[in-house]
Amino acid sequence: MIDLFNEIKRVLTMREVAQKYGFEIDRKGWIVCPLHNDHKPSLKLYPNDRGWYCFACGIGGSVIDFVSHVFKLSAIEAAKKLNDDFSLGLYNEHSTSLQRQWSGHERLMQQRNLEKQEQKRFEAEMRLFALIDEENYLKEIYSSLPEHEKGYALGWLEDLNYQILSMEV
Numbered sequence: 001m002i003d004l005f006n007e008i009k010r011v012l013t014m015r016e017v018a019q020k021y022g023f024e025i026d027r028k029g030w031i032v033c034p035l036h037n038d039h040k041p042s043l044k045l046y047p048n049d050r051g052w053y054c055f056a057c058g059i060g061g062s063v064i065d066f067v068s069h070v071f072k073l074s075a076i077e078a079a080k081k082l083n084d085d086f087s088l089g090l091y092n093e094h095s096t097s098l099q100r101q102w103s104g105h106e107r108l109m110q111q112r113n114l115e116k117q118e119q120k121r122f123e124a125e126m127r128l129f130a131l132i133d134e135e136n137y138l139k140e141i142y143s144s145l146p147e148h149e150k151g152y153a154l155g156w157l158e159d160l161n162y163q164i165l166s167m168e169v
């Protein structure tokens, strides 16, 4: 049901829904509130068209909440009504089983992404260990290096250090 709710909220704007059920919307997005004895519009449709709020009733919500309040329906009944009235085809036995398959598919993809991230993190850690090893090795042998190689080793160390620091960030 969460999928159905989210999908309805995604595809339907408050404006469409209010108009569908015969509400007149003024230029600033207000309508006369059907939930109390309203004379001048006190119910605001949000500019993003996804929600509403009545300043007299102190209630608001999504398109589904709107239909549920106006027609005195439960949330799921309101969602089904919107689905039917707008012919969205989001709710019937066939599509719910498709939706279930789809969300199963999405879960699988998420799982795979997690595994990929895990793999990347593991590889990065291995690279980091290799760099640190190299750094330790250089430090160990540094004192025993001939003078003319010390400058070279220092540059190498600096480079390793830089790589390690940039990896740890």
Ligand SMILES: [Zn+2]
Pocket: 033, 034, 035, 036, 038, 042, 043, 054, 055, 056, 057, 058
């Ligand atoms: Zn109201």
